[in-house]
Amino acid sequence: MYGYYDPPFSVEKDGISISLDKTGDRWVYRRTSGKDEVEKLVLGDRKRIIINPVEPLNTPKEITPNLLIEFEKTVLLAGGEKRQIFLTFPVEIGVFISDIGDKNPQLIDVLSLSRQKFTLYGEVSNGVVCKHWKSRLYSVSPDLNPLQEGVMELTLRNASSEWASISKAVFSAYGMKLYYDGDVFMKARMEILNRNTAETGFDMQPVNGEMKGYLVKDQKIRKEAFGVYSLRKLGFVPLKFYMGWGF
Amino acid sequence: MILPDINLPAILPDLNLLDNVLYTTSKSQVTPGDLIKFVIVLTFSIIFLRVIIIYLRRTLKDHVSKDVGEPILKLLYYGSLVVIFISILPLIGIDPSGLLLAGGVAGIVLGFASQNIVGNLVSGCFLMFERPIKIGDQVDVNGIAGYVTDIRIISTLIRTYDGLLVRIPNQQVFTTNITNIVGHPVRRFEYTIRIRYSDDAGAAIWLIKDLIDKEPFALLSPSPSVFVNELGDSSVNIVVRIWAPVSEWFGLKTRLLWNIKKTLEENGIEIPYPQRVLHIKSETEKKPQLAEEPNINRLEETEPVLNFEERVLN
Numbered sequence: 280m281y282g283y284y285d286p287p288f289s290v291e292k293d294g295i296s297i298s299l300d301k302t303g304d305r306w307v308y309r310r311t312s313g314k315d316e317v318e319k320l321v322l323g324d325r326k327r328i329i330i331n332p333v334e335p336l337n338t339p340k341e342i343t344p345n346l347l348i349e350f351e352k353t354v355l356l357a358g359g360e361k362r363q364i365f366l367t368f369p370v371e372i373g374v375f376i377s378d379i380g381d382k383n384p385q386l387i388d389v390l391s392l393s394r395q396k397f398t399l400y401g402e403v404s405n406g407v408v409c410k411h412w413k414s415r416l417y418s419v420s421p422d423l424n425p426l427q428e429g430v431m432e433l434t435l436r437n438a439s440s441e442w443a444s445i446s447k448a449v450f451s452a453y454g455m456k457l458y459y460d461g462d463v464f465m466k467a468r469m470e471i472l473n474r475n476t477a478e479t480g481f482d483m484q485p486v487n488g489e490m491k492g493y494l495v496k497d498q499k500i501r502k503e504a505f506g507v508y509s510l511r512k513l514g515f516v517p518l519k520f521y522m523g524w525g526f
Numbered sequence: 527m528i529l530p531d532i533n534l535p536a537i538l539p540d541l542n543l544l545d546n547v548l549y550t551t552s553k554s555q556v557t558p559g560d561l562i563k564f565v566i567v568l569t570f571s572i573i574f575l576r577v578i579i580i581y582l583r584r585t586l587k588d589h590v591s592k593d594v595g596e597p598i599l600k601l602l603y604y605g606s607l608v609v610i611f612i613s614i615l616p617l618i619g620i621d622p623s624g625l626l627l628a629g630g631v632a633g634i635v636l637g638f639a640s641q642n643i644v645g646n647l648v649s650g651c652f653l654m655f656e657r658p659i660k661i662g663d664q665v666d667v668n669g670i671a672g673y674v675t676d677i678r679i680i681s682t683l684i685r686t687y688d689g690l691l692v693r694i695p696n697q698q699v700f701t702t703n704i705t706n707i708v709g710h711p712v713r714r715f716e717y718t719i720r721i722r723y724s725d726d727a728g729a730a731i732w733l734i735k736d737l738i739d740k741e742p743f744a745l746l747s748p749s750p751s752v753f754v755n756e757l758g759d760s761s762v763n764i765v766v767r768i769w770a771p772v773s774e775w776f777g778l779k780t781r782l783l784w785n786i787k788k789t790l791e792e793n794g795i796e797i798p799y800p801q802r803v804l805h806i807k808s809e810t811e812k813k814p815q816l817a818e819e820p821n822i823n824r825l826e827e828t829e830p831v832l833n834f835e836e837r838v839l840n
Contacts, residue, residue, distance in 0.1 A: 339742050342771055395742035397771060399712050403748065408711050408771045411746050 280372070280426060281459050283381070284328040293392065293426050297374060299328055310374065312390050319387060325379050331504040332429060332463040333373030334452040336410050338391040344452040344508065345520065347400050347409035348431070350416055350445065356471065358440040365417035366431040366448075369393035369410075370463050375505055384505050392427045400449050401524035409449055420462075429463030434482075437471040445471070445526050454481040454518030457504040464501065469526075477526045480519040551619035564617040571610045579603050596661055597654040597677070604679065642697070646680045649700035653677055659699075664707040667699055671707075708772040712745060715768060715779045719786060720761035725795045727754050727762050733789050734766055741782060743774040760800045 280292045286306060289298035295312045299321065306321035308328075336344055348366055356362060374388040398411040415421075420430045437443045448469050458464045466482040547555045579599050586595045612622045654677060659665050663674045665684065672686035682699045684692045707713075721730050731752045738744045738752070748769045755765035766786070770778045787797065 340774070342743075342773055396746055397743055398746040399748060399769070403712055403769075404710050406711055408745075 281331050282329075284330065286326065286328060288328065290330070293424070295372070295390065295392070295426070297328075297330065308374075308376075308387060310388055310390065312392075315390065317388055321376065321387075327377050327379060327381065329375040329377055329381065329384060329505060331373055331375070331502070332370045332425070332457050332459050333386075333389060333504065333507045334455045334457070335369040335371045335391065335393065335412070336452045337371055337373075337389045337507055339395055343397070343408045343410060345400070345407055345409040345449055346452065347398055347411050347447055347449045349411065349413045349447045351413060352416055354416065354435065354445040356435055356437045356443045356445060358437055358442060361434065361436040363432060363434050365420050366414040366433055367412075367417075367421065367423060367428045368414065368431050368465065369412050370425065370427060370429045372426060373505065373507060386507055389507065400447075400522075406524065407449075423462065425459065425461065425463045429457065429465060431465045431467055434466075434468040435471070436468065439471055439473050441474065443471040443474075443526070445469075445477075447526055448477075448479055449520050449522050450479050450481070451518060451520040452506075452508045453516045454520075455506060455508065456481055457506060458501040459504055460501040463504075471526070475523070475525050477522040478519055479522065549619070551621075554616075554619050556619040560617050560619070564614055567614050567617070568611065571614075572607065575603055575606050575610075597657075600654070600679065642695075643680065645697040646695045649696035650677070650679045650681075652700055653682065653696055658704050659706055663709070666705040666707065667694055668702045670694065711772060712748070712769050713772050713775050714748075715770065715775055717766040717783055717786070718755070719764045719766060719790070720758065720797050721764065721790070721795050722798045723762060725762070727764065729793065730764060730790060730795050733793055733795070734764070734786055737782065737785055737789055738766075738768060741778060743770050743778045744782070745769040745771070759802075761798045 280290055280295065280297075284290065284299070286299040287301055289296070289300070291297075295310070297308075297310045299306055299308050301307075306323075306326070308317075308319040308321055310317040335346060346368065348368060350366070354364065369391065370393060371389055371391040373386055375384040376387050377384040393412075396411045398409055399406045400409045401407055414431075420432070423430065433448065435445065448467075450467060455465060467479060468482060469477055469479045471477045545557055545559065547557055548561065549556050579602070582599060582602075583595065586599075615622050653659070659667075659674050659677070659682075661674050661677060664672070665674055667682075667684065670684055670686065670692050672684045672690075672692070674682065675685045675691070676683040677696075679696075681693045681695050684694060686692060719730070719734065721727060731754075734752050735750070738750050744750055745768075750766070750768045752764060752766050754762055756763040768778070768782070790796070
């Protein structure tokens, strides 16, 4: 379903139907997903529709830019160690309209097939509300439905000298960079600073060639997705997340 | 054509009105021209500052939240205005350094005369710096609940939930109890669900927990709690406590309560009406000396309360 479409077009998969058709002298965008139906008028020609995965923080309502991934099993990481694990994260499907040449992309619709749940990270008085996702841990990249889940390659580094017990990681959407091509992929890092604090961020570097273990893919094949957050004109927004209430 | 020899200065006594001395101070003589210059400079400064503030407001709009940007802009505006005002005082013959001395005496006089205004002004400054409330917050100040739309130098504006604009003097805001409804990122709300004694409380709790789990905005942490809180007169009382983001709690509260009611009813669990069990003593119990009663009296013992009352009334 992900890709670039020149109108008129219609695409359907996993119960989602997206189309842009000409009715009279105007274009009509239609999307159905279960009981959810969206219809919008598009005034203007020579437009292109881009469907790609976006940060999982826009549905059912954008109330936080933070994603908390809870690990199904706690990870114990020795002091000074650096290890890679694979996690899953929820995917939202963003529909953009752009000028020919993919300039000025504008989000027109966003939907999700994943479970929606929020949680609080930190204290009631000064914590942060986060979108919640529970993930299994994998040593190699799992095969997932790209319309529902993506793969996150997380590099854990314990900068302290003590063992670290890690059961969750919080990420800021402002730094997220998603890639897609058959799968949806993000590359993140988490640095344990001491017993209670850690810092998370995302790598903008090309996708790791060992992504699929045996199936070699490189960044030239995988496309970079337009992000909802990355399209915004942001001021001084930190791209990293400082986890000060434990992990 | 030859103009007649007219003595113009005699007709127009003085065209240099602007150079006339209005009053003299220890430093200089002040003319109407100085006064006009003072007014012009002050007016242009105010216009210039307003343009700058509008420009800055537009520039900062996407980068800084309104509750942070507005106090900074106000401080910049009024601070600059004070500096400009003091610096152009020499135009009207007032030495700013003299204000320090005069200010002491004048301050006392003005202080007594305008203590409410000054009190509101000072409270306004403290409100901007201490920030117990911010623009956009939902607050309850002295029984007035609503959204803070502006914190001005003298007063705070609140738009109540029914759309009324209330202006509260800053002194009152600062010295009264303020409840900031959105002061923390999350808040808890509570229901008491009553079910019949004949219903399975365990099943009801399971159904309610399942509904909470399906609600995205019912937070996982702090976790919700659902438990039997009381064995009431007419019902088993189940308390439901849920945490939600402050922006979403009200919508969730109103939506979920009805869903709980519908789901419980669909599963045969009903919310009972208040009820009282009446035990009616028969004549047999009142008069134990009567040995045998006909069978019809035994039926009366188990007769429904309603029928009994009907019979008595009739």
